[in-house]
Amino acid sequence: MAGAEDVTLVSLRKKMADFARERDWDQFHSPRNLLLALVGEVGELSEIFQWKGEVPKGLPDWEEEEKQHLGEELSDVLLYLVRLSDMCGVDLGKAALRKLELNALKYPVHRCKGSSKKHTLYSNDNDSVNEDRNSGTSEGALKY
Known part of the structure; x- marks a missing residue:
């Protein structure tokens, strides 16, 4: 094989x-x-x-x-x-690529470079990432 x-x-x-x-x-x-x-x-x-x-x-x-x-x-x-x-x-490949895109939104380079903090510790309500959290969507589905 x-x-x-x-x-x-x-x-x-x-x-x-x-x-x-x-x-x-x-x-x-x-x-x-x-x-x-x-x-x-x-x-x-x-x-x-x-x-x-x-x-x-x-x-x-x-x-x-x-x-x-x-x-x-x-x-x-x-x-x-x-x-x-x-x-x-x-489709695991497509799902993984989508997840990387979501994580790029949750962890923008300018805010998290060099940090291991969870995105909720440095994001603010103006970030598009928080729209899901604020609308009641389960955040657990987006964790990396």
Whole structure:
């Protein structure tokens, strides 16, 4: 399966659908089941970092086996996420791009550059981002 081809969300979605269909696993891939499997994989990913404290970018002090294990767990999370989005009828690539656009509105460079504060700590009621909050729309749907 691994090769020199470019990997896209579309190609991963198709490969995951084929993989499940060949094994007659579609019957088990309800959104709920996939979400629970995804949560389990996030737990396994978290275990890799547990007790390590802060780790530098690039993981220079990690053994190659640790990095390979990390890649496997990251892949599990990605694959379940892609499969879940497919089973829910969500175009994950388009949804991610839309989310980036929303986040650019919530976190304008001139107000948040170099800051890790949540947007509600530096925004004011004149920002277009706050229109959703002020109109009663659930802000939780827009969190990054």
